[in-house]
Amino acid sequence: MGMMEGKAVLVTGAGRGVGRGIALAMAKAGAAVVVNDLGVALTGEGEESASPAEQVVEEIRALGGQAVANHDSVAEWDGAQAMVQAAIDSFGRIDAVVNNAGNLRDVIFHKMEPEDFRAVIDVHLMGSFHTSRAAAPFFKDQGSGAFVHMTSSTGLVGNFGQANYAAAKLGIVGMSKCIAIDMQRFGVRSNAVAPWAWTRMVSSIPTDTPEQQKRVEGLKKLDADKIGPFCAALCSDGGKDVTGQVFGVRNNEIYLFSQSRPIRTAHTAEGWTPETITERVFPQFANDFYPLHRSGDVFTWDPV
Known part of the structure; x- marks a missing residue:
């Protein structure tokens, strides 16, 4: 008996990479799995094949x-409804949703077009909303359920040329926390996970400089299958008291991330003017300002 025995799970973007690893981990833990994958190019455009999802299904059945x-597409409200309904029709229930589907449109900000921004928001942020909202009534009625949403160090820390992706991924963190608050009384949990893994999405990182080449070589050591067991644990009854948190998984390391809280305050009885703010507040806060770190500046050690 696995920790997910008797449960049904929807995993989006599960035809390759991290999503495939999560779907397989859920199945190994005993869950029945809806394997969602469009089978499209990295940008989300143009159908490559509908076969990746079918291949993962065959792998699970072989186990x-x-x-x-x-x-179906997570970017579409009706598509998300159909995914959840597939779990109900096939397995009679839905117990967890893992929002993993994603795309990339990396462009330096002053060259980013509205479509580059919107396409990423539609899949990551709106997609996570669509599938979560589709499952929420079922979770409410049965008094249980778990959401796992994929965030990223790009949203939590920052990266070059990914303003669209960062906006979506940090938005997912806020959405996850509010879902956790809204649905706590129904026994529903919601958490965010930042996965480190060598997948199709990170394989698009440029290697034009020695620094970029070194970073990519490090990323190649990150195993996409390492994310699945943590997601299965979060969705299991063993994770029933874990909600509203932000985690990271990087090979054999698991992180708990801080959440935004005030770290300094400045007060004056007279009220502030632009002049007094620049004279007193900015210098007072300067020592605690965050530098313009990118993800690689924070996670500098080799994965274990």
Whole structure:
């Protein structure tokens, strides 16, 4: 008996990489899995094949598990409804949703077009909303359920050429926390996970400089299958008291991230003017300002 025995899970973007690893980990833990994947290019455009989801389904069935494929888009409200309904129709229930589907449109900000921004928001942020909202009534009625949303160190720390991706991924953190607050009384949990893994998405990172080449070589050591066991643990009954948190998984390391809280305050009885702010507040706060770190500046040690 695995920790997810008797439960049904929807995993989006599960045809490759991190999503595939999560779907397989859920199945190994005993869950029945809806394997969602569009089978499109990295940008989210142009259908490559509908086969990745089917291949993962076959892998799960070969393990003795239950799985069905779904090829709807998380960017569409009706598509998300169909994914959740597939779990109900196939397995009679839905117990967890893992929002993993993603795309990239990396462009330096002053060259980023509205479509570059919107395309990433639609899949990551709106997609996570669509699938979560589709499952929420079922979770409420049964008095249980778990959401796992994929965030990123790009949103939590920052990276070059990814303003669209960062906006989506940090937005997901805020959404996850508010879902946790709204649905706590119904026994529903919601957490965010930042995965480090060598996948199709990070394989698009440029290698034009020695520094970039060194970074990519480090990223190649990150195993996409390491994320799945943590997601299964979060969605299991063993994770019933864990909600509203932000985690990271990087090979054999698991992180708990801080959340935004005030760290300094400045007060005056007379009220502030632009002049007194620049004279007193900025210098007072300067020692605690965050530098313009990128993810790689913070996570500098080799993965273990």
